[in-house]
Amino acid sequence: MNWELLFQLTLNGLIVGALYGVVAMSFVLIYKASQVVNFAQGEFLLVGAWACWWLLTTFQLPFIAGFLLTLVFMTLFGLILQVVVLRPLIGEPVISVIMVTIGLSIFFQALMKWLFGVFAQPFPPIFETNKVNIAGLEVQTVYLLSLAISLVIMGGFAWFFTVSKHGLAMRATAFDQQVAQSLGISVRQVFAMSWAISAVVSSVAGVVVGVVNGVSSALSFYGIKVFPAVILGGLDSVVGAVVGGLIIGVLENVAHFVDSEFLNWGNMFQIAPFYVLIIILMIKPYGLFGTKNIERV
Amino acid sequence: MQTTPMLEAAHVSLRFGGVRALTDVSFAVRPGELFSIIGPNGAGKTSMVNCISGRYRPTEGSISFEGADITSLRPNARAGLGIGRTFQNLALFGHMTVLDNIMVGRHHLLKHGFLTGMVYWLGGAQKEELRHRREVEDIIDFLEIQHVRKAQAGTLSYGLRKRVELARAVALRPKLILLDEPMAGMNLEEKEDMARFIIDLNEEWGMTVIMIEHDMGVVMDISHRVMVLDFGKKIAEGAPDEVMANEHVRRAYLGEADEVLVDPDEAAPVS
Numbered sequence: 288m289n290w291e292l293l294f295q296l297t298l299n300g301l302i303v304g305a306l307y308g309v310v311a312m313s314f315v316l317i318y319k320a321s322q323v324v325n326f327a328q329g330e331f332l333l334v335g336a337w338a339c340w341w342l343l344t345t346f347q348l349p350f351i352a353g354f355l356l357t358l359v360f361m362t363l364f365g366l367i368l369q370v371v372v373l374r375p376l377i378g379e380p381v382i383s384v385i386m387v388t389i390g391l392s393i394f395f396q397a398l399m400k401w402l403f404g405v406f407a408q409p410f411p412p413i414f415e416t417n418k419v420n421i422a423g424l425e426v427q428t429v430y431l432l433s434l435a436i437s438l439v440i441m442g443g444f445a446w447f448f449t450v451s452k453h454g455l456a457m458r459a460t461a462f463d464q465q466v467a468q469s470l471g472i473s474v475r476q477v478f479a480m481s482w483a484i485s486a487v488v489s490s491v492a493g494v495v496v497g498v499v500n501g502v503s504s505a506l507s508f509y510g511i512k513v514f515p516a517v518i519l520g521g522l523d524s525v526v527g528a529v530v531g532g533l534i535i536g537v538l539e540n541v542a543h544f545v546d547s548e549f550l551n552w553g554n555m556f557q558i559a560p561f562y563v564l565i566i567i568l569m570i571k572p573y574g575l576f577g578t579k580n581i582e583r584v
Numbered sequence: 585m586q587t588t589p590m591l592e593a594a595h596v597s598l599r600f601g602g603v604r605a606l607t608d609v610s611f612a613v614r615p616g617e618l619f620s621i622i623g624p625n626g627a628g629k630t631s632m633v634n635c636i637s638g639r640y641r642p643t644e645g646s647i648s649f650e651g652a653d654i655t656s657l658r659p660n661a662r663a664g665l666g667i668g669r670t671f672q673n674l675a676l677f678g679h680m681t682v683l684d685n686i687m688v689g690r691h692h693l694l695k696h697g698f699l700t701g702m703v704y705w706l707g708g709a710q711k712e713e714l715r716h717r718r719e720v721e722d723i724i725d726f727l728e729i730q731h732v733r734k735a736q737a738g739t740l741s742y743g744l745r746k747r748v749e750l751a752r753a754v755a756l757r758p759k760l761i762l763l764d765e766p767m768a769g770m771n772l773e774e775k776e777d778m779a780r781f782i783i784d785l786n787e788e789w790g791m792t793v794i795m796i797e798h799d800m801g802v803v804m805d806i807s808h809r810v811m812v813l814d815f816g817k818k819i820a821e822g823a824p825d826e827v828m829a830n831e832h833v834r835r836a837y838l839g840e841a842d843e844v845l846v847d848p849d850e851a852a853p854v855s
């Protein structure tokens with residue numbers, strides 16, 4: 288057995304899994320605050336990555352400047368999306384809202400293809416060295432950066448929800464909108480804020496993946512990968528999203544290992560997470576950390 | 585002497601399709617008053633409170649708070665003006681601690697937000713936080729819930745949860761507090777405690793109170809004035825003993841005599 292490859296893949300799994308966890312957290316954030324299942328989550332990554340790529344290549348901005356501008360842009364993007372498209376849908380049936388997010392997903396994919404073409408575009412090189420050696424394992428520098436960013440974002444979420452005033456307001460809104468309003472919390476603001484934060488955080492993941500693999504519509508596949516992660520962790524649990532993301536990331540890579548070493552079936556790693564999705568839904572439909580009585584859609 | 589009423593409802597009607605929850609209800613609550621709304625089940629008491637807190641918009645009529653029309657304000661804006669409330673069915677944030685529940689009530693009073701909070705020590709956010717914590721502790725002391733401060737709200741007994749809910753509404757520092765059945769489902773001792781808290785809120789903390797309550801004994805004991813609703817119409821208003829002496833009220837409550845449905849034109853206002 289090729290232990291070195293297994294370690295390498297497990298490490299990759301954790302790093303990619305942390306990214307899944309970040310995207311899953313932003314998905315859960317929207318679900319928790321506004322009870323919307325967002326099928327356009329992957330497009331947040333896509334739009335963010337393309338925006339950053341465009342800023343870097345067209346204006347030759349340094350990476351940090353382009354990245355910060357992207358975050359500003361994505362904040363506005365999330366806010367406007369919520370206010371223009373989703374606010375009028377408050378009180379409409381769940382299925383209508385889901386259909387709208389699916390529509391948004393298709394719309395933004397097509398828009399990005401129209402604006403930037405259908406081919407993957409590489410980011411300009413950002414780091415001096417592409418790979419570093421850690422205990423004999425080759426790791427891409429950008430992956431290390433992504434792990435660091437993921438941890439910072441997770442820490443930020445923890446701080447936001449436990450300490451900050453808006454985090455408390457968001458939790459209150461998630462529990463009971465009526466009561467939250469009676470305590471002076473503007474539910475509209477909370478919704479808008481959740482979409483803005485979700486868009487920004489997802490776009491960070493989008494840029495990181497874009498730097499590694501190049502920017503292409505394949506990025507929006509993360510929006511689909513997020514489903515096994517959040518179903519595994521529980522739809523309304525932020526901690527669950529992180530744990531689910533890590534498990535799915537590792538599982539994918541282990542499946543890749545098993546496949547390439549023993550089975551040779553081909554792309555098993557791509558479908559393994561969805562087997563987990565189905566199994567979890569059969570044996571533990573609320574996920575590992577989810578609330579028991581939430582409505583499944 | 586005529587002072588501006590704290591709250592004034594003018595010809596408020598509320599309809600849900602064909603159901604008339606409230607019909608032409610007018611009343612005024614003076615600052616510092618402890619005002620109770622009573623009536624049989626389905627009389628429209630909670631609907632009236634929901635109109636005041638902003639949950640419902642009256643179909644007709646207007647509601648003004650300290651002289652300003654608030655009929656079209658959203659609930660959170662009304663909370664900002666100083667109208668707090670509790671709910672008939674317990675509505676605590678079950679997974680949060682008692683302390684967090686109460687801190688949510690201070691939401692609109694916290695000036696520091698997401699960004700300014702990050703510069704915690706520089707911007708005076710720490711000082712602000714300390715001040716809020718002290719006030720929250722005052723409220724906790726007042727309602728005698730010190731021992732459950734860190735407990736999850738969902739794990740508490742019913743009577744305690746009611747008290748925590750009151751604490752959360754009080755944390756808003758409202759000028760007017762709306763209590764929707766604060767004593768429902770309580771035993772005698774808990775009721776006495778709650779009545780004492782309400783009187784203290786009114787007298788020592790200077791809050792104007794509008795209360796819905798079914799326990800006639802308590803209502804008659806602690807209220808300054810009482811309004812009686814029946815089938816969405818006001819049938820009486822006045823001091824507790826006057827109201828209890830009113831024939832329509834007795835009829836609505838006890839089902840005396842032949843006619844239970846009271847026509848408002850017949851209903852003579854008491855005071």
